[in-house]
Amino acid sequence: MTAVRTAGRGVGRPPKTVRITTHVSVGVGRYLQSRAAEAGLSLSAVTAALLEEAVRLPLDHEHGSLVEAAVARAIRRELDRLGDLVVRAVLDSDETRRLVLTLLVKEIGPDQTRMFRREAHSASWQRLKEPLAVPPEHHGTWPATPARS
DSSP: OOEEEEESOOTTOOOSEEEEEOOOOHHHHHHHHHHHHHHTOOHHHHHHHHHHHHHHHHHHHHHHHHHHHHHHHHHHHHHHHHHHHHHHHHHHHHHHHHHHHHHHHHHHOHHHHHHHHHHHHHHHHHHHHSOOOOOOTTTOOOOOOOOOO
16 A cells, blocks of 8 residues: 545545545456446445455454354353253152152052053153154144043
8 A cells, every 4th residue: 555545525524435545456356346346336436345345354254253253152151041941851850759659659569669660661761652642834833742542
């Protein structure tokens, strides 16, 4: 660049543009002139648009990196929360299972309880093999659990 001058400046008003004079290679000059001719614009307008885009690209890249980091942090926080909820669910489930088995042993005896537990265990594994129902798209709620026979 050889010179920088302000253009279109009124008294007490900041400039809207800055005049920059620079030298480019013959190939770049031809490219800029052909782009200007194709678009029906001045060489100055095409060069200004390309320079603005070149200046904006690093800012867009920085913005993208910041957004990516924020999204990753939010996902990590939610996954940690989900992990905590899973641990709580497992503990509550185990506690409930133990309480129910204790009550069944007292009411119907250990042999009958063992038989009920095996049947329940088998049915649970069988249900896991069934495909998960997909919620309907029109209102986004899960369908009611089908009745078991």
